[in-house]
Amino acid sequence: MMVRTGILSGARMFAAVLAALVLLTACDSAEERAEEHFQSGMAFVEAGDIDRALIEFRNVFKLNGNHKEARLTYARIERERGNIPASFGQFLRLIEQDPDNLEGRRALAEMALETGNWEELERHGAAAAELAPDDLEIQALNNSLAYSQSIKSGNIAASRLVVQKSRDLIQADPGLMNARRTLIDYLVRSRDWDDALDEIDAALALDPNTSGLYAVRLSILQELNRPSDVEAQLLQMTQLFPGDEGVKQLLMQHYIDHEDLDAAERFLRKEAATASEDFMPVQRLTVFLDQYRGSAVAISELDKVIAQGGPSTERMRAMRAVLKFRAGDTDTAITEMRALLKDAERSITTREIEVEFARLLFQAGKPDEARALVEAMLVEDPTQVDALKFKAAWLIEEDQTGDAIVLLRNALGQAPRDPQLMTLMAQAHERNGDRALMGEMLALAVEISLNAAPESLRYAQYLITEGNQTVAERVLIDALRLSPQNRELLAALGELYLQTQDWPRLDSVIRTISSLDDSNAVAMANQLKSKMLSAQERTGDLTEFLTQLADDPEFEVSAELALVRSELAQGEVKSALDRLDELLEASPDSLPLRFVKAHTMNIDGNPDEAETLYRAILGDHPDAVAVWAALRELKVEQGDMDAAQSVLDDALAKLPKDLNLLMMQASEYERTGQLDNAIDVYEKLYAIDSRALVVANNLASLLTTHRTDDESLERAYALARRLKNTRVAAYQDTYGWVAYRLGNYEDALRYLKSAADALPQEPLVFYHLAKTYVALERIDDALVAYQTALDVSGSAESPTKLTTELKSEIERLSAEPEVSQ
Structure with missing residues (x-):
């Protein structure tokens, strides 16, 4: 027995040693092969064949994910190519392996500063400072962070100290561009234009390829009203950056703005x-x-x-x-x-023309043929950037955001400085609920486009929704310095000042818009001024202003209508009717005047006459959606829901794809409990416009409250992802309930608690909150939420399905032997 056991043990030991040797040999072989790929990649780098070098480095990572030299080289290359997201990710992996890698920490801090990611700058800047406290470049990076914090907090004294530190750093090392940027930003904010120009020129003398500084210099020259110098600089930039289409577009815009x-x-x-x-x-x-x-x-x-x-x-x-x-x-x-x-020869040119053809087909109502053409192109050439953009756009619309992001990353590898790609990536992150990443992409698009108007508008709108009006103002002003007559930028800035009640600046914007040689711009200025006077509750001034406009033939009707609305707001219905009758004598067929008169007649207590006029208008203008809606609302006010539905049916027969009418139809189905029909209408709405948040929210809400199957839950999650981090209470309820249905109870609680605080009269929100508390075994809190839902759900004399369930749950939980604390 002993011998036999010994023989068996020896055999097992031999097998174990052999297996270990085989494994060790395999490891050695994998590492050796990884090193071969690395050396091959470096050879391609030396030869200038970067694409093949990156392929070799990716092969290294498959065999040895801890190869620091390959990771560092890959990260450097991507940064040099301008592919900041890819470079940032590679440097992050590097410091995960080697937290004390100074180059990695410095690079991450620099890229965080470039993209405005202050949290990452603070993290990596602090780590770099610990590794190299005397490094002036790292000091400049952390000084930039301190400057940003002082600006956000409005601490003027701190800003001055930071700026002095920048001056000291520049004195010690004139090549510290981050210190120079901090100083330049301070001078621009202080409107010290001459000193700012001197500092920019000093910086450009050291590095003439710093495109961002040219944009700031252009904006200063615009402020100083030096158009010939602006033209000279733009012409210089076309020579310095011959491949930058944005510069040439700016030059064209300059010529156009100056006629x-x-x-x-x-x-x-x-x-x-x-x-x-x-x-x-x-x-x-x-x-x-x-x-x-x-x-x-x-x-x-x-x-x-x-x-x-x-x-x-x-x-x-x-x-x-x-x-x-x-x-x-x-x-x-x-x-x-x-x-x-x-029969065209298959080539790069042919594929580029095919993308253009696909766009035409899509616009001509042939989307299937357009998509098939793009798909075939990408099979032939998976790197065709315009085709990748095209496909990514429709994947985003279909909520296939993961696939879209993969395609866009591929495209960014080919064209890392394409603002359109950045914008598409931002849209994909928005659909995915990653608003922070969305903001980063929009900020990069603004930077790369040199503060172009479309990119700046998108980023400013994002910042405003995030409650960051200060930065939004700066973005709009920077764009306006380059395009001072852009109506959309001026209007956005005016609306921002209206929102923040910054009346002096709003008045300045209104005067700027009014000075443009454009009737549409003047109308925009008048509208902004009307809003400002109304928001200031300056009723007399508003009336006087509108009266003056009414005397101007160009704005007569619109101003008179504004006066009518002002009179109605003040309860002067008879005066409004008299004014409308006078106007209609001169323009009896005017749609706006007839519509407002019908509305006013209803207010004056003559619904039958109003209905007659509404129907007469629709006889002449069957596509007037607002009139259909007003007629339906009149019937609702009269309590005649059958007639209201009949009006809506007639409207949809005329305009079957109108979004407003379909929304009314869906709401009516919800009101009457026809929830499957409501879901069908919302699906139709979503197919027409998948960007509408309210449609996505309502559809996701119905899918999770009315249906219990897994397919509906998955569909609801795909719709609700974009509601992550929302501040809108109704959307918080939807996202929270989807999270509950998915079993993410802590996440659900955060959203549902916030929604319940904002919607104290909505029983369904408290019901959702109570269910979440039960899942978290917080029974006392659940009972309170259930009782609140019952209290606000209405009279118990006519119990609904919800009130019945609420009572049942309260009785069940109250009867449990122990209630959780």
Whole structure:
């Protein structure tokens, strides 16, 4: 027995040793192969073949995730390519392996500063300072953080100390760009334009490729009203950054703002004439001609280019088809595109034209053909950036945000400085409920676009919804320095000042808009002034202002209607009717005047006459949604719900895809308990416009309160993800209830408690809160929430399904032997 046991033990020991040796050999082999891939990657780096180098480094990580040299090199390359998100992620993995890696900490702090991620800057800046307390660059990074904190807190004394520290750092090392940026920002905020220009010029002398400083310099020159210097700098930037389309767009906008279309055309023609194989200059010229000289002139220009032949002829033919499409000749455009692509050689150019064709097909109501074309392209070339954008956009609309983010990351690897990609990534993060990441992407889009108006507007709107009006104001002002006559930017800034009740600045914006040579702008200014006077409760001044406008033929009707609304708000119904009758004598067929009169007649206690006028208007204007809605509301006020539904049915028969009418239909189904029908209508609404938060919220709410199947729950979660971190109480209730249904009770409690505090009269919210307390075994709290729900749910004389369940749950929990504390 002993011998036999010994033999068996020896055999087992031999097998174990052999297995260990095999495993060790495998480990050695994996590490050796990882090192081979690393060396191969470094060879590609030396040869300038970065794409193949990155592939080799990714192979390293598959075999050895702890290879620090590969990780560090990969992170450096991505940062140099401008792919900040990818670089940041790689440096994060590096410091997870090696927390004391100074280069990693410094790089993370620098990128956090670049993207405005103050939390990460504080984390990595502090760690870097511990590793190298005497490092001036790290001191400058932490000084930038201190400056930001002093600005946010409004601590002027602290700001001055920080700025002095910046001056000291610059004195010690003139090359510290972060210290210079802090000083420049302070000077700009102080409106010390001359000193700011001197500091910017000193910084650019050290690093002439710092594009962000050029944007600040441009804004200062705009403030100083030096248009010739602005033009000179923009022309200089076109030489320094020849591949930056944003700079050329800024130059064009400068010429347009100063009504110098001839100068713009001369610049574009010069560019087009000197271009050999690059089609972009011709495209810019064509777009300009189309917008400012007319589509016929633009198409004629393309005809000349196409007749000359050349390597870009196919692109020009595609562009001509696009112009015809925009001019309304849809069939000809699509026919020409099909002919151009038929039997075309498979190439980069062909795929770019196919993307353009896909856009036309999508706009022409052929989405399936457009998608099929894009999918086929991506099979052939998975790196085609415009195709990736196209597909990512529809994936976002379909709530497939994970897949969209993967595609966009791929695209960013090819084009890391594309503002449109940043914007799409922001939209994907928004749908995913990652609002912090959304903000980072929007901020990057603003930076990369050099404060372009569309990107700045989007970021400012995000900041306002986050309650950060101070930064939103700065973003809008920075954009306006480059585009001082942009109506959308001015209107957004005006609305922000209206919201914050900053009357002097709002008055300044109104005067700026009024000075624009544009009737639409003047109307916008008048509207803002009316809102300001109303918000200030300056009734007399408002009436006087509207009366003055009513005497201006250009604004007569709109001003008179505003006066009518003002009179109605003050209860002067007879005066309003008299004014409307006078106006209708001059313009008896005016839709706005007739509509407001019908509304006023109803207020005056004449609903039958109002209904007659509403129906007469609809006879002339069956597509007037507001009139249908007003007529339906009149019937609701009369308590005739059958007639109200009949009005809505008639309206939907005329306008079956109108969002407002469909929302009314869904609400009516909810009111009458036809919840499956309500869900169907909300699904239809969501298919029409998946960006509407209220539709996503209502649909998710119904799916989780009315249905219990897993498929509905998954659908509700996909819809509700974007409501994460919301401050809207109704949305908090929806997200919290979805979280409860998924078993995330702590997360559910946070949202539902907040919703209950904000909606004290909504029994369903307290019911959801009570269910969550039960799941968390907080029975006392659950009883309180159930009782509150019962108290606010209405009379027990006509019990509903909810009140019956509330009473049952209260009795059940009260009867338990021990109540949790």
